Amino acid sequence: MNFTLKVWRQKDRNSEGGFVSYTAKDIPPDASILEMLDVVNNDLIMRGEEPIAFDHDCREGICGSCGLVISGRAHGPHRGAATCEVRMRIFRDGETITLEPWRAKPFPIIRDLMVDRTALERIMQAGGFISVKTGGVPDANAIPIRKDAAEEAMDAAACIGCGACVAACKNGSAMLFVAAKVSQLALLPQGHAERKERVLKMITQMDAEGFGTCSNTYACEAECPKKISVSHIARLNREYLRAGVL
Amino acid sequence: MKLESKIPEGPIEKKWDNHRFQMKLVNAANKRKYTIVVVGTGLAGASAAAALAELGYEVVALSYHESPRRAHSIAAQGGINAPKNYTNDGDSVYRLFYDTVKGGDYRAREANVYRLAQVSGNIIDQCVAQGVPFAREYGGLLDNRSFGGAQVSRTFYARGQTGQQLLLGAYSALSRQIGLGKIKFYPRREMVDLVVSDGLARGVVARNLLTGELETYAGHAVVLATGGYGNTWYLSTMAKASNATAIWRAYKRGALFGNPCFAQIHPTCIPQSGPYQSKLTLMSESLRNDGRIWVPKKKADKRRPDEIPEDERDYYLERLYPSFGNLVPRDVASRRAKEMCDNGYGVGPTAMAVYLDFSDAIKRNGKAWIEEKYGNLFDMYHEITAEDPYASPMRIYPAIHYTMGGIWVDYNLMSTVPGLYVLGEANFSDHGANRLGASALMQGLADGYFIIPYTIGDYLATTQFKPAKPDAAPFKETTAEVRERIKKLFSIKGKRPPDAFHRALGKVMWDYVGMGRTKEGLTKALKLIPQIRQEFWEDVKVVGTGNDLNTELERAGRIVDFLELAELIAIDALHRRESCGGHFRTEYQTEDGEAKRNDRDYAYVAAWEYTGEGKKPVLHKEKLVFEYVKPTTRSYK
Numbered sequence: 001m002n003f004t005l006k007v008w009r010q011k012d013r014n015s016e017g018g019f020v021s022y023t024a025k026d027i028p029p030d031a032s033i034l035e036m037l038d039v040v041n042n043d044l045i046m047r048g049e050e051p052i053a054f055d056h057d058c059r060e061g062i063c064g065s066c067g068l069v070i071s072g073r074a075h076g077p078h079r080g081a082a083t084c085e086v087r088m089r090i091f092r093d094g095e096t097i098t099l100e101p102w103r104a105k106p107f108p109i110i111r112d113l114m115v116d117r118t119a120l121e122r123i124m125q126a127g128g129f130i131s132v133k134t135g136g137v138p139d140a141n142a143i144p145i146r147k148d149a150a151e152e153a154m155d156a157a158a159c160i161g162c163g164a165c166v167a168a169c170k171n172g173s174a175m176l177f178v179a180a181k182v183s184q185l186a187l188l189p190q191g192h193a194e195r196k197e198r199v200l201k202m203i204t205q206m207d208a209e210g211f212g213t214c215s216n217t218y219a220c221e222a223e224c225p226k227k228i229s230v231s232h233i234a235r236l237n238r239e240y241l242r243a244g245v246l
Numbered sequence: 247m248k249l250e251s252k253i254p255e256g257p258i259e260k261k262w263d264n265h266r267f268q269m270k271l272v273n274a275a276n277k278r279k280y281t282i283v284v285v286g287t288g289l290a291g292a293s294a295a296a297a298l299a300e301l302g303y304e305v306v307a308l309s310y311h312e313s314p315r316r317a318h319s320i321a322a323q324g325g326i327n328a329p330k331n332y333t334n335d336g337d338s339v340y341r342l343f344y345d346t347v348k349g350g351d352y353r354a355r356e357a358n359v360y361r362l363a364q365v366s367g368n369i370i371d372q373c374v375a376q377g378v379p380f381a382r383e384y385g386g387l388l389d390n391r392s393f394g395g396a397q398v399s400r401t402f403y404a405r406g407q408t409g410q411q412l413l414l415g416a417y418s419a420l421s422r423q424i425g426l427g428k429i430k431f432y433p434r435r436e437m438v439d440l441v442v443s444d445g446l447a448r449g450v451v452a453r454n455l456l457t458g459e460l461e462t463y464a465g466h467a468v469v470l471a472t473g474g475y476g477n478t479w480y481l482s483t484m485a486k487a488s489n490a491t492a493i494w495r496a497y498k499r500g501a502l503f504g505n506p507c508f509a510q511i512h513p514t515c516i517p518q519s520g521p522y523q524s525k526l527t528l529m530s531e532s533l534r535n536d537g538r539i540w541v542p543k544k545k546a547d548k549r550r551p552d553e554i555p556e557d558e559r560d561y562y563l564e565r566l567y568p569s570f571g572n573l574v575p576r577d578v579a580s581r582r583a584k585e586m587c588d589n590g591y592g593v594g595p596t597a598m599a600v601y602l603d604f605s606d607a608i609k610r611n612g613k614a615w616i617e618e619k620y621g622n623l624f625d626m627y628h629e630i631t632a633e634d635p636y637a638s639p640m641r642i643y644p645a646i647h648y649t650m651g652g653i654w655v656d657y658n659l660m661s662t663v664p665g666l667y668v669l670g671e672a673n674f675s676d677h678g679a680n681r682l683g684a685s686a687l688m689q690g691l692a693d694g695y696f697i698i699p700y701t702i703g704d705y706l707a708t709t710q711f712k713p714a715k716p717d718a719a720p721f722k723e724t725t726a727e728v729r730e731r732i733k734k735l736f737s738i739k740g741k742r743p744p745d746a747f748h749r750a751l752g753k754v755m756w757d758y759v760g761m762g763r764t765k766e767g768l769t770k771a772l773k774l775i776p777q778i779r780q781e782f783w784e785d786v787k788v789v790g791t792g793n794d795l796n797t798e799l800e801r802a803g804r805i806v807d808f809l810e811l812a813e814l815i816a817i818d819a820l821h822r823r824e825s826c827g828g829h830f831r832t833e834y835q836t837e838d839g840e841a842k843r844n845d846r847d848y849a850y851v852a853a854w855e856y857t858g859e860g861k862k863p864v865l866h867k868e869k870l871v872f873e874y875v876k877p878t879t880r881s882y883k
Contacts, residue, residue, distance in 0.1 A: 057318070118433065134695050141388055150380070157404075
């Protein structure tokens with residue numbers, strides 16, 4: 001298959017960026033979009049040009065490294081798939097595909113399609129944990145947990161921290177990301193001792209990083225590669241209110 | 247050099263307790279005076295960094311990822327073993343110990359394995375306390391499943407994402423310590439060399455992947471938790487960035503490399519579809535519970551699978567192993583698949599695949615039953631290949647998946663360089679010649695949470711340290727050597743990108759140092775690998791500069807080390823004239839084509855010493871003594 005690519009190129013966070021057109025020729029339909037970029041990059045290297053920079057690692061949809069806005073959609077048109085899982089066969093032969101980085105103020109561009117997502121790290125460091133030290137914990141079966149609560153906690157915990165929710169949101173909100181962690185730990189009894197501090201600290205940090213707030217468009221859920229439900233945002237809001245009232 | 251395993255005295259069940267009592271402690275108030283440099287923050291590194299910081303040590307942690315949550319531990323699917331015996335089916339620490347030593351084909355150290363089994367229960371407790379959402383039963387207690395051929399149900403799991411959830415647990419503990427300021431975490435730093443000063447490991451040189459700067463990090467001890475070297479074979483189930491540079495640089499600074507040839511090949515991966523392919527995807531081996539593996543009886547049969555009648559199919563595993571059938575261990579299933587393809591019976595466009603057919607199971611139990619059990623795997627297969635596995639059989643082929651070999655460590659997880667500790671997949675320790683399912687996560691977390699926090703204290707408390715500042719002479723000298731290597735890479739200005747050499751190396755490794763190794767093949771590999779290495783140094787083209795983000799330079803640097811490590815793997819495989827676990831030498835097999843171990847001559851850990859550029863490595867042997875689990879032949883007939 002052949003494609004025309006319009007790729008965002010930008011030297012570093014302070015330089016001005018712009019679209020550059022490339023052609024991708026003879027791409028097998030089974031190739032992933034990142035493998036197509038490998039092929040394009042190989043051509044660039046052979047011509048002595050700098051390859052297109054993009055983050056990637058596991059290439060099986062679990063590490064959360066990759067993230068491209070593909071023709072306007074975070075992680076492309078496929079539901080429930082990360083960028084690395086998008087195969088070229090879903091595009092038309094000859095199609096023009098635009099590739100852009102995540103666009104959000106708290107995610108400065110490092111180069112081309114790579115962005116700095118350490119703002120999400122700082123939110124986690126502020127409170128995305130249960131404060132237990134290693135050792136001295138009770139037996140794993142000491143606390144029974146309802147199966148449905150454990151399952152719902154797992155639904156939230158499936159978040160891969162890719163930032164697609166932020167990129168998809170017109171407000172650049174990280175609410176789905178924060179909600180996934182707050183909700184997971186609020187659903188489990190182990191997380192209850194700190195539920196108040198946790199939600200307050202994480203939200204405070206989220207605001208300090210410059211993420212926007214939620215206005216219920218559900219774009220985050222639509223683009224989430226792990227299909228995390230916006231119902232967790234509702235729980236986050238309840239936790240936040242609860243922390244303020246109680 | 248004398249290898250001292252430092253296995254404590256006493257009966258096996260008392261060794262770790264005795265040892266913990268005998269080790270010296272660092273006074274609580276003095277712990278903050280010690281800095282520990284942790285390289286790699288996957289399961290083993292994140293758990294170690296968090297546990298050490300909780301104790302009060304100053305911890306500096308480095309990762310080449312932007313976040314510890316990106317480490318490849320995240321991709322582990324199946325589960326984590328612990329002999330909790332929650333299922334009342336007869337499990338015990340001793341049984342897990344026994345299964346692991348036997349599964350490793352008697353090439354692991356008994357004392358280490360016993361300790362691993364002992365602490366594994368604590369891991370589950372720890373993870374639950376952190377909020378890891380393990381699968382539960384309706385009564386609210388934890389669910390277990392049987393995995394990887396184990397006869398008891400001892401595997402804890404979180405859907406098909408156990409590695410992700412355990413890593414996120416360790417990551418939360420690590421993040422908490424970063425937030426508290428007890429861990430200084432440096433993302434996007436790749437360790438490019440080890441700094442040894444006065445014979446002690448005192449720090450590392452790392453390249454800042456964003457600015458290109460070479461930075462030095464100094465401490466009183468260095469902990470490497472940098473994962474396995476499966477990407478030496480190019481195509482594997484490893485993540486793209488997974489590499490051997492940290493351990494290879496440690497090897498070149500004096501750490502012995504244990505059993506490099508022990509690599510595990512996983513039988514159920516989606517086959518390569520073309521030369522563009524960048525990695526292979528694993529499909530859980532649970533599929534073999536209900537799928538039947540076959541190839542056509544006729545060579546080079548180009549018919550579609552549904553056109554091949556039942557009596558023209560060869561269900562070769564069922565034919566060769568009537569009692570275990572399709573459930574033979576990973577190494578056996580892998581080797582037989584390769585044999586079928588090599589003999590011309592392979593299927594699919596590349597003829598390098600065999601069928602895994604669910605039509606009988608669908609006929610027997612219905613499509614809905616299969617969907618409930620394997621739905622996500624069938625979807626994944628469909629996503630990648632655009633073929634519907636409900637309608638036609640899957641095509642599968644083996645792929646490199648895990649490396650049991652690694653840096654040789656003693657019972658304290660310290661390498662032969664004093665002060666250099668190696669954890670998780672990066673060390674050689676607990677899996678012998680073959681790793682059982684659901685035990686990689688177990689080992690990574692055991693090393694990090696429950697072993698290194700004790701053993702490192704003894705070293706710190708009993709060692710006299712001179713000051714070692716990040717700008718001291720040994721740091722400067724090592725940095726200068728790294729700078730020289732980088733300069734050399736840019737100076738070649740050849741015609742081929744680094745990846746081309748990696749692919750060429752991968753082909754040689756897969757063809758001659760993969761499954762079914764022979765003396766001729768290995769000898770050939772030992773001719774070809776140095777050739778590729780020479781071509782690399784004459785013809786590699788590294789674009790850009792070393793002064794900023796340069797993914798091509800990163801790649802080239804890693805390939806330099808793969809090209810050297812590959813040779814050591816082949817040397818080790820050639821020297822080990824027996825078949826055991828993942829290492830199958832075609833010359834050493836029983837009449838039925840099974841692995842023929844040679845306990846008289848090879849019941850040892852092969853620990854290789856670096857002796858200089860272009861010189862032959864020297865073999866040291868750590869004899870393995872089996873006091874508790876007596877070696878027997880593995881048989882699956």
